[in-house]
Amino acid sequence: xxxxxxxxxxxxxxxxxxxxxxxxxxxxxxxxxxxxxxxxxxxxxxxxxxxxxxxxxxxxxxxxxxxxxxxxxxxxxxxxxxxxxxxxxxxxxxxxxxxxxxxxxxxxxxxxxxxxxxxxxxxxxxxxxxxxxxxxxxxxxxxxxxxx
Numbered sequence: 001x002x003x004x005x006x007x008x009x010x011x012x013x014x015x016x017x018x019x020x021x022x023x024x025x026x027x028x029x030x031x032x033x034x035x036x037x038x039x040x041x042x043x044x045x046x047x048x049x050x051x052x053x054x055x056x057x058x059x060x061x062x063x064x065x066x067x068x069x070x071x072x073x074x075x076x077x078x079x080x081x082x083x084x085x086x087x088x089x090x091x092x093x094x095x096x097x098x099x100x101x102x103x104x105x106x107x108x109x110x111x112x113x114x115x116x117x118x119x120x121x122x123x124x125x126x127x128x129x130x131x132x133x134x135x136x137x138x139x140x141x142x143x144x145x146x147x148x
Contacts, residue, residue, distance in 0.1 A: 027097050034100040035121075037113070044114025053119060058126045064092045065130070081145045085138045089131060096124040 012019060045053070065088060072079050072087040079087065099120045107113050 030101055031097050034104045035117075037104055044112060044116075045118050049115075050118070053122050057119060057123050058130065061092065061123060061126055061130060065089075065134070068092055081142045085142060089138075093127050093131070094120065094123065096120060099124075 068091050069084065069088045071077070072084040072091075073081075100117060103116050103120065104113065107116050110116070
């Protein structure tokens, strides 16, 4: 916070795009390192458990989205349509960039590390795909307000 009051702020603002690129590269490196460490000794799951995860996680994610949407769109909370969509997506999404390094740190050296990482490795792309598929529905929901 102190850097915001110094000439460093001007330097940052003049090179903002480069800092963003460096930040993205570092984050990618951290996630890649955590991924490699987790799966260095194999997937950690047999086929049956992987199929169960691949089947159940999307269903659970859709259920959580529906439940959160119902809660946030209730008249009791008095959220706008935009706030309802934002709260629904923010409350239901977990980030791979935070979760994977955290799991690696907490369970470092554990022989089941890959099995602990598998759910977040499956749910992250599921969140992205389902979120993308729901964009038109959420956009229509928000635009209904403007038409009324």
